[in-house]
Amino acid sequence: MRLSRRALNRATLERQLLLKPAEMPVLDAVAHLAGLQAQAPFPPYYALWCRLRGFQQEELSRLLLDRSVVRMVLMRGTVHLVPAADALAWRPLVQIVMDRALTAVNQHREPLSKVDHGAVAKTTAELLRERPHSSDQLGKALAERYPAAPAASLMFLARAVLPLVQIPPRGVWGKAGQPTYQVADHWLEGVAAPDPSPAALVRRYLAAFGPATVADVQTWAGVTKLAEVVERMDLRTYTDPDGRTLYDLPEATLPDEDTPVPPLLLGPFDQTILSYADRTRVVTDEHRKRVITVNGLVKGTLLIDGHVRGSWETSTARGAAKLVLTPFERLAKRDAAALEKAGRNLLAWAEPEKTHEVRLTSG
Numbered sequence: 001m002r003l004s005r006r007a008l009n010r011a012t013l014e015r016q017l018l019l020k021p022a023e024m025p026v027l028d029a030v031a032h033l034a035g036l037q038a039q040a041p042f043p044p045y046y047a048l049w050c051r052l053r054g055f056q057q058e059e060l061s062r063l064l065l066d067r068s069v070v071r072m073v074l075m076r077g078t079v080h081l082v083p084a085a086d087a088l089a090w091r092p093l094v095q096i097v098m099d100r101a102l103t104a105v106n107q108h109r110e111p112l113s114k115v116d117h118g119a120v121a122k123t124t125a126e127l128l129r130e131r132p133h134s135s136d137q138l139g140k141a142l143a144e145r146y147p148a149a150p151a152a153s154l155m156f157l158a159r160a161v162l163p164l165v166q167i168p169p170r171g172v173w174g175k176a177g178q179p180t181y182q183v184a185d186h187w188l189e190g191v192a193a194p195d196p197s198p199a200a201l202v203r204r205y206l207a208a209f210g211p212a213t214v215a216d217v218q219t220w221a222g223v224t225k226l227a228e229v230v231e232r233m234d235l236r237t238y239t240d241p242d243g244r245t246l247y248d249l250p251e252a253t254l255p256d257e258d259t260p261v262p263p264l265l266l267g268p269f270d271q272t273i274l275s276y277a278d279r280t281r282v283v284t285d286e287h288r289k290r291v292i293t294v295n296g297l298v299k300g301t302l303l304i305d306g307h308v309r310g311s312w313e314t315s316t317a318r319g320a321a322k323l324v325l326t327p328f329e330r331l332a333k334r335d336a337a338a339l340e341k342a343g344r345n346l347l348a349w350a351e352p353e354k355t356h357e358v359r360l361t362s363g
């Protein structure tokens with residue numbers, strides 16, 4: 001069965017809880033979504049705000065504080081917020097991404113060739129067993145012991161070779177400060193996790209993002225050679241508009257491709273934009289270049305009929321919060337009004353103690 005691009009769009013939005021606000025516990029939502037992009041501290045909150053009915057920031061902050069969820073480097077070598085058990089089960093599967101980065105990042109490759117990686121890992125674990133360390137503290141402590149490499153390179157190595165979690169208050173709504181690290185096994189002592197399984201990882205991806213190609217799964221995970229894993233699995237198959245094979249869970253259903261989608265505001269670094277090799281199911285190549293900056297930042301986006309049609313940004317000053325909507329093309333009046341209303345709702349949620357302004361501008 002060949003699926004149209006519109007059918008893929010609606011399937012993606014349904015799996016990502018974006019067709020309509022979902023009503024489920026926050027921890028269940030984070031698990032269903034296969035984790036949340038968390039390169040910056042607060043994008044996970046915006047991701048849940050646009051997906052869960054009535055979501056409040058303290059619901060996620062509480063899960064970070066009680067260690068039900070953690071922030072750590074996982075898929076594609078980027079920081080994700082995931083349930084504790086997933087952190088332990090998934091990190092070994094994506095360790096190859098971190099190993100690859102050690103020889104791929106030019107600024108660190110040469111200095112790290114002068115130190116014993118295993119020794120640095122052992123020293124890092126010993127330091128963190130004593131107490132958590134901030135980035136600055138850990139980098140300085142390692143540089144004292146391994147002066148052949150700068151502190152920044154040694155921190156890069158430590159994050160690559162050890163499963164380090166960024167512990168609170170990092171990631172707690174309204175809190176600031178540089179990342180502070182602890183080894184995952186220590187921070188999550190007593191957490192039961194399934195054995196690492198590539199097939200289980202693929203299933204979780206398809207539940208959150210399917211139907212998808214093998215290339216899509218590999219793009220999300222940053223891991224190659226998953227075709228042989230997929231071929232051994234009992235999966236349903238479709239064909240995309242370009243004739244490529246799409247895989248999906250046999251129990252998964254697809255919404256009608258004509259299902260209406262209200263105008264939406266997706267938060268910065270939303271995984272819907274980042275988790276496919278072929279992102280045209282949600283954003284054109286032209287618009288993608290306007291949403292993802294050259295230094296890898298991902299703006300908040302406007303979705304019209306399920307597709308990216310613009311971006312948004314907020315700013316605060318002197319007790320006032322402003323949200324600027326920048327459509328990439330002319331909007332229908334009803335869509336513009338819906339986005340302005342969504343912008344006011346977002347500011348009321350994110351900045352309740354400030355005055356609010358929503359402005360619609362041209363690209």
